[in-house]
Amino acid sequence: MTGYALRRLGGALIVLFLLSVLVYLLFYVAPGDPARLACGPRCNAEQIRQVQDQLGLNEPLLTQYLHFLQGVVSGRDYSTGTGVLHCHAPCFGLSYQNDQPVTELLSARLPVTASLALGAMVLWLLLGVGTGLLSALRRGGTTERVLTVLTLTGTATPVFITGLLLLMIFCAYLQWLPFPTYVPLTEDPEQWAWNLLLPWTALALLESAKYARLTRSATLETLAEDHIRTFRAYGVRERTVIGRHALRGALPPVIALNAVDLGAMFGGAMLTETLFGLPGIGQLLVHSVRSVDLPVVVGAVLAIGAAVVLAGAVADVLYALADRRVTLT
Amino acid sequence: MTAPLVEVTDLAITFPAGEGARPEDAVRAVDKLSFTLAPGRALGIVGESGSGKSTVAAALLDLHRGTGARVGGTVRVDGLDVLAAPEAELRRLRGGTAAMIFQDPLSSLDPYYAIGDQIAEVHRVHRPDASWRTARARAVEALDRVGIADAARRARSRPHEFSGGMRQRALIAMALACEPRLMIADEPTTALDVTVQAQILDLLHELRAETAMGLVLVTHDLGVVAGSVDEVLVMRAGRAVEHGPVGEVLSAPAAPYTKELLAAVPRVDAVRERPAIPAPRKAVRPAPSAAPAPGEPLVEATGLRREFGRRAARTTAVEEVSLTVRAGETLGLVGESGSGKTTLGRMLVRLLDPTAGTLRYRGREIGSLGERQLRPLRSELQMVFQDPASSLNPRRTIGESVADPLRAAGELDDAAIVRRARELLERVGLDPAWYHRYPHEFSGGQRQRVGIARALAPSPRLLVCDEPVSALDVTTQAQVMELLGELRRELGLSLVFIAHDLAVVRAVSDRVAVMRAGRIVEEGPVDTVYDHPQHPYTQGLLAAVPVLDPQVAADRRALRAVA
Numbered sequence: 102m103t104g105y106a107l108r109r110l111g112g113a114l115i116v117l118f119l120l121s122v123l124v125y126l127l128f129y130v131a132p133g134d135p136a137r138l139a140c141g142p143r144c145n146a147e148q149i150r151q152v153q154d155q156l157g158l159n160e161p162l163l164t165q166y167l168h169f170l171q172g173v174v175s176g177r178d179y180s181t182g183t184g185v186l187h188c189h190a191p192c193f194g195l196s197y198q199n200d201q202p203v204t205e206l207l208s209a210r211l212p213v214t215a216s217l218a219l220g221a222m223v224l225w226l227l228l229g230v231g232t233g234l235l236s237a238l239r240r241g242g243t244t245e246r247v248l249t250v251l252t253l254t255g256t257a258t259p260v261f262i263t264g265l266l267l268l269m270i271f272c273a274y275l276q277w278l279p280f281p282t283y284v285p286l287t288e289d290p291e292q293w294a295w296n297l298l299l300p301w302t303a304l305a306l307l308e309s310a311k312y313a314r315l316t317r318s319a320t321l322e323t324l325a326e327d328h329i330r331t332f333r334a335y336g337v338r339e340r341t342v343i344g345r346h347a348l349r350g351a352l353p354p355v356i357a358l359n360a361v362d363l364g365a366m367f368g369g370a371m372l373t374e375t376l377f378g379l380p381g382i383g384q385l386l387v388h389s390v391r392s393v394d395l396p397v398v399v400g401a402v403l404a405i406g407a408a409v410v411l412a413g414a415v416a417d418v419l420y421a422l423a424d425r426r427v428t429l430t
Numbered sequence: 431m432t433a434p435l436v437e438v439t440d441l442a443i444t445f446p447a448g449e450g451a452r453p454e455d456a457v458r459a460v461d462k463l464s465f466t467l468a469p470g471r472a473l474g475i476v477g478e479s480g481s482g483k484s485t486v487a488a489a490l491l492d493l494h495r496g497t498g499a500r501v502g503g504t505v506r507v508d509g510l511d512v513l514a515a516p517e518a519e520l521r522r523l524r525g526g527t528a529a530m531i532f533q534d535p536l537s538s539l540d541p542y543y544a545i546g547d548q549i550a551e552v553h554r555v556h557r558p559d560a561s562w563r564t565a566r567a568r569a570v571e572a573l574d575r576v577g578i579a580d581a582a583r584r585a586r587s588r589p590h591e592f593s594g595g596m597r598q599r600a601l602i603a604m605a606l607a608c609e610p611r612l613m614i615a616d617e618p619t620t621a622l623d624v625t626v627q628a629q630i631l632d633l634l635h636e637l638r639a640e641t642a643m644g645l646v647l648v649t650h651d652l653g654v655v656a657g658s659v660d661e662v663l664v665m666r667a668g669r670a671v672e673h674g675p676v677g678e679v680l681s682a683p684a685a686p687y688t689k690e691l692l693a694a695v696p697r698v699d700a701v702r703e704r705p706a707i708p709a710p711r712k713a714v715r716p717a718p719s720a721a722p723a724p725g726e727p728l729v730e731a732t733g734l735r736r737e738f739g740r741r742a743a744r745t746t747a748v749e750e751v752s753l754t755v756r757a758g759e760t761l762g763l764v765g766e767s768g769s770g771k772t773t774l775g776r777m778l779v780r781l782l783d784p785t786a787g788t789l790r791y792r793g794r795e796i797g798s799l800g801e802r803q804l805r806p807l808r809s810e811l812q813m814v815f816q817d818p819a820s821s822l823n824p825r826r827t828i829g830e831s832v833a834d835p836l837r838a839a840g841e842l843d844d845a846a847i848v849r850r851a852r853e854l855l856e857r858v859g860l861d862p863a864w865y866h867r868y869p870h871e872f873s874g875g876q877r878q879r880v881g882i883a884r885a886l887a888p889s890p891r892l893l894v895c896d897e898p899v900s901a902l903d904v905t906t907q908a909q910v911m912e913l914l915g916e917l918r919r920e921l922g923l924s925l926v927f928i929a930h931d932l933a934v935v936r937a938v939s940d941r942v943a944v945m946r947a948g949r950i951v952e953e954g955p956v957d958t959v960y961d962h963p964q965h966p967y968t969q970g971l972l973a974a975v976p977v978l979d980p981q982v983a984a985d986r987r988a989l990r991a992v993a
Contacts, residue, residue, distance in 0.1 A: 327537035330538070331604075335524055335525030335604065336520075336524035349540070425542075425588055426541060426590045
């Protein structure tokens, strides 16, 4: 188990390293001059050159990248023109736009994205697994049909349309819910939940059809297995057979897919975040790409990458815990 | 006279045809079947696959309810009209009055829960007032009763941590949990080794003597029935062809079908007439190099060894095996599952690389040859696999499957390939016009014939047959064995015949090697080894083989009980 964790960690570091190289290269070939954008529209050529010097943009690509790595490992000093700013390790640089350390920007936004992703996950599991189970057991029932149509429509509709519809109905016309603004969980749990309810729903609708299909097929598969016949032949109630044995057999793939999806939510929810005005990591990434804010982009991509890689490892461990026949090597 | 425990009258079961099919495609699996079973007695239901025997067993608990099968007639178990019983009463019957055990003990237990908990769950279904604690204690008791050592600890194991025999014991423990009056066993030992089979049958026998429960034993193996039941019902195509006391049916069968079935059973004690190995009459195609003289060593293995896995997970499947296969002879390889016979067989045709040791083919070392140098020899070393259903590509026609090795051997002329594939199909007893049919259109025996035709295609000298008949019914088994014998004589082939069934091996082999835990423990001419086994393991194996005479079976059981 320890050996497995170490190997996974090593693999994760390699992935993140390659990811950072890739992002650096992409930005080097991409159009747009960060210095001009950072300096503002009224800067002249002289001023832009100064900003370029200050940001280290004149150095060769490799040097820039090595400086970046050095910052991650041991911290790094920045001259701001008026003084020296020390950025503690792990330092992913300062934003070109406002000189804020990237780590600070990210850690301010992490709780928002995490709240969004985790809450949405609970909803999509309830909706998806519930629909899947229903459609496995009562094929053709009204409830099952309604739920299937609902989840499929949710998946087929872009999130900015579902989201806008939800906003229009619940915030504008019915006025049951506030227009979402992020309230930290630590400040006011109730407001936190009310404000996030709509974004959660939008994401859950998007994801749940996948879970409904997976749960349905896995449950049907388990129901056809011999051990289900055994429990039926021993007079166990159908309810118990399904709840205790069939669903249990269907869980491992659901757990594995869920962990991966959760990881992907950290970067993939940018549309939802932008639409509902939630200051999350996805939104940060969109802004920084638009303003060619390289350090923030690299930091955000690495944070998202770390979440995905971590989720993959967690999925493996959970799968092995859910199905003891699987051993991690 | 007491009321019968089981009373089946005019049972008829029809499985509807699939959706969209015509109603007349419905399959009548059981037809006009009647029998009774007195309390405490044991009935064997015997038949080949498709005879409807398992369908009958399932009907005793009305397991067909809700599946769409049409069940007619009446079934009474312990006075309850099973087919008409309301759901609640049926549940009380299932497991409470009559408990069922199944063929494949691995898939018949839930892989996700501890074995003790599964037994406890069943116990609580029938004793709702029992707490989880008492139910678990009862489960441990039951496991202990069926001979699971250290039952309190092993009750917490999951099914995959049990061996096949232990799982079947656990299933029996589950059946015992509610002290049923009837046990229904559907092929309970088919997936097990012969020694484990004997243990399980002994256990059932013992439990029956102790608890006076009735037994319905469904099996395809007449030997299993002989020592375990009082009466036998022989089924064919859904109907009873013969029904009577076990001694009578097995020693003086009345129905022609029963006679046929008995004649097809290979006997472990029967000496086979062996014609001297003649020179090959006509080869389907002349082999590329000069044929070896009969008796000349064809394959010689010395100190062969094969390991799997790395470091801590390393296991040795075959260890220090030396053997010789001579031209024109059949070498039988017997052993229980996990003894390494398949690994050894695959090494002999170089499907697996030996970890150590030397392997010579006609005097030339081939154990360490690379794939490229091996290529010209590949066609001379061929293999026939156990499961003809999964070893043929379901998406290719049988003709294409037979033609594949010809193409692999470098034959380019398409017309010649097709002609030869048709010849081969005909040679193994199939209609060459079936060239364009797919494997699912054939029966198990026919598929195995295709597998043999495919192995023969490149004109091999050595054919390793890995359990070629163990998935087949006895009558089909006999036909395939006959075909292999014929081919060997006609083509001057050498055969290595791998099987766990000792009787089958005796029927086809000239010499036999007994494997255990990766090693050959005994080797010699087949009659010598079978009639005068030297190694205690061989003696144990032979003593565990079910015999057809109920009296002898009882004597052997008594002997095993003493031992």
